[in-house]
Amino acid sequence: MVRDITLGQYMPGNSIIHRLDARSKIMLLIAYIVFIFVAGNYVSLLLMTLSSLLIVMLTRIKFMMYLKSMKVILFVVIFTGILNIFYGTGNVLWEWQFIHITDGGLSNALFVTIRIATLVMVSSILTFTTSPSDLTDALEKIMKPLTVFHVKVHEIAMMMTIALRFIPVLLEEADKIMNAQKARGADMESGGVIKRIKALIPVLIPLFVSSFRRATDLAMAMECRCYNGGNGRTRMKQLKFTVVDLVGLLFCIVIFTGVILCNIYFKSVMI
Amino acid sequence: MAVIKAENIGLVYGAGTSFEKTALSEVSFEIEKGEFIGIIGHTGSGKSTLVQLLNGLLKPTDGRIYLNGKDIWEEPKKIRNVRFKVGMVFQYPEYQLFDETVYKDISYGPKNMGLSEDEIDERVKKAAEFTGLKKELLDKSPFDLSGGEKRRVAIAGVVAMNPEVLILDEPTAGLDPLGRDALLSQIRDYHDANKNTVILVSHSMEDIARVADRILVMDHGKKIMLDTPKNVFSKGRELEKTGLRVPQVTKIMMLLKEKGIPVNQDILTIEQAFNEIINYLGSKAEG
Ligand SMILES: Nc1ncnc2c1ncn2[C@@H]1O[C@H](COP(=O)(O)OP(=O)(O)OP(=O)(O)O)[C@@H](O)[C@H]1O
Ligand SMILES: [Mg+2]
Numbered sequence A: 001m002v003r004d005i006t007l008g009q010y011m012p013g014n015s016i017i018h019r020l021d022a023r024s025k026i027m028l029l030i031a032y033i034v035f036i037f038v039a040g041n042y043v044s045l046l047l048m049t050l051s052s053l054l055i056v057m058l059t060r061i062k063f064m065m066y067l068k069s070m071k072v073i074l075f076v077v078i079f080t081g082i083l084n085i086f087y088g089t090g091n092v093l094w095e096w097q098f099i100h101i102t103d104g105g106l107s108n109a110l111f112v113t114i115r116i117a118t119l120v121m122v123s124s125i126l127t128f129t130t131s132p133s134d135l136t137d138a139l140e141k142i143m144k145p146l147t148v149f150h151v152k153v154h155e156i157a158m159m160m161t162i163a164l165r166f167i168p169v170l171l172e173e174a175d176k177i178m179n180a181q182k183a184r185g186a187d188m189e190s191g192g193v194i195k196r197i198k199a200l201i202p203v204l205i206p207l208f209v210s211s212f213r214r215a216t217d218l219a220m221a222m223e224c225r226c227y228n229g230g231n232g233r234t235r236m237k238q239l240k241f242t243v244v245d246l247v248g249l250l251f252c253i254v255i256f257t258g259v260i261l262c263n264i265y266f267k268s269v270m271i
Numbered sequence B: 001m002a003v004i005k006a007e008n009i010g011l012v013y014g015a016g017t018s019f020e021k022t023a024l025s026e027v028s029f030e031i032e033k034g035e036f037i038g039i040i041g042h043t044g045s046g047k048s049t050l051v052q053l054l055n056g057l058l059k060p061t062d063g064r065i066y067l068n069g070k071d072i073w074e075e076p077k078k079i080r081n082v083r084f085k086v087g088m089v090f091q092y093p094e095y096q097l098f099d100e101t102v103y104k105d106i107s108y109g110p111k112n113m114g115l116s117e118d119e120i121d122e123r124v125k126k127a128a129e130f131t132g133l134k135k136e137l138l139d140k141s142p143f144d145l146s147g148g149e150k151r152r153v154a155i156a157g158v159v160a161m162n163p164e165v166l167i168l169d170e171p172t173a174g175l176d177p178l179g180r181d182a183l184l185s186q187i188r189d190y191h192d193a194n195k196n197t198v199i200l201v202s203h204s205m206e207d208i209a210r211v212a213d214r215i216l217v218m219d220h221g222k223k224i225m226l227d228t229p230k231n232v233f234s235k236g237r238e239l240e241k242t243g244l245r246v247p248q249v250t251k252i253m254m255l256l257k258e259k260g261i262p263v264n265q266d267i268l269t270i271e272q273a274f275n276e277i278i279n280y281l282g283s284k285a286e287g
Helices: A022-038 A042-058 A064-086 A103-129 A132-149 A153-183 A193-225 A242-265 B045-052 B076-086 B101-104 B108-112 B117-130 B135-141 B148-161 B177-194 B205-211 B230-232 B236-241 B248-258 B271-287
Strands: A090-098 A099-102 B002-013 B021-032 B034-039 B062-067 B088-089 B163-171 B199-200 B214-219 B224-229
Touching: A022 A042, A022 A103, A022 A132, A022 A242, A042 A103, A042 A242, A042 B034, A042 B135, A064 A099, A064 B034, A064 B045, A064 B177, A099 A103, A132 A153, A153 A193, B002 B045, B002 B148, B021 B045, B021 B062, B021 B199, B021 B224, B034 B045, B034 B205, B045 B088, B045 B199, B076 B088, B076 B214, B088 B148, B101 B117, B108 B205, B117 B135, B117 B148, B148 B163, B148 B177, B163 B177, B163 B205, B177 B199, B199 B205, B205 B230, B214 B230, B224 B230, B230 B236, B236 B248, B248 B271
Parallel strands: B034 B199, B034 B214, B088 B163, B163 B199
Antiparallel strands: A090 A099, B002 B021, B002 B062, B214 B224
């Protein structure tokens, strides 16, 4: 069911990570992702992975949730892992016709797998601990300098907020309409591709109609509350940097320095 | 033999996740052929969940459901046949309309059943008549109709499948009082004419009392009572504990009785109440 997907879902809480300012979380996440790729050997990558695990523990969200978010991209992880097994150099361990498995290939596969898993984990930390509205607010603030180039930052942020807000609503609606058509004997689980696409029409049309209805209603409601763009608009919940953000920044600097040092002192894995 | 028999059914949404929610537990009942059943309960008591189980849109996590003595989930591949036999009109069904014309939309269900053109034509016309849709509306786009008309089209779309059991989930929600009464009477007429089994979900005691032979009262996912309206309302106090109210006229009669006036409490409509009070006053004048 669509409801079981945990990737990109906010889980309210009051942990130290929840209390970090959304702007710092976004910036630090970007830095973290860069450094996951900078880490060039097992020691530095392990440093990244273990420090992310530490942050995961600090979020006080069940580890099961992170595993579930990885389940969605499990396919990608396995695929890249397997691909890397076959494209390595080094001592041949096993050979069959054109397939050679080398120790270098195995090592690459393991390395890439850990890398992607860590990547998903840190990204989940951001989406799990930041409410969508904080997230888009922070993005708007971060992108603010782009207004110089006539980028409509506020509009983009507002669109993102609305889109994020309505995804669950639309999923639920699609579920409902699908049930209603199934009750009228719609058959969506069998037949070829064409037949299945055709079977979707009775679901898609009502879904579109109701999306447009919702859009008009929302636009009307916003105008009734005198919304007229971002100029001069103030916020009820101000984003604020606190000591926690400073600690987070220091923590990351320490880890990143460690990664650079490990990169220098240990041999690189990837070719 | 009972048309529908539920045996200890239970349903948990999102089992095994952090959103786990028990919507229904240990519900058992039997519904006889040709009965008119009303289901009532406060918001979130599991009414919609229950009716979706009855036509196989949801699969119970516990227990079994029998249709004409056969377990509906015995052959999961053939669940579509169950849905043809147990027709279901959803809450706010007007949002499921999709086809170019009203006629085509109503014929969607019969078409899925694989009926012949002539048969479909006959059924569409009959269904439109039953739900009080005027002929000239059949060629219009369903999106150009009023809310109440759309509702009728959606109901006709299910009635046209001629199901053995017709389930309606709050068909009168959001209609004006006149439209509500008209729709209820039409549903009752449909039931009387075809001798079909009808299950009606509603929030309104007044509505249910008017049309149902028996009432199923739900509370927090459990069955509280399944009995005739008279018997259900005679347990007024018990009902109030579940956040439901007996119809206002019934309530008045109950209060009169408490004040020591010997009137019958089993009153469901204003007319009955009127006669009862006149009788009482008459007997008092004589005595
Ligand atoms: N798809 C779903 N996923 C998770 N929980 C659900 C889902 N549908 C319903 N529920 C929950 O199950 C419970 C019963 O819901 P149900 O829709 O059956 O209530 P209802 O009696 O029909 O209420 P109403 O009178 O408001 O229509 C509610 O607490 C609801 O939150
Ligand atoms: Mg409901």
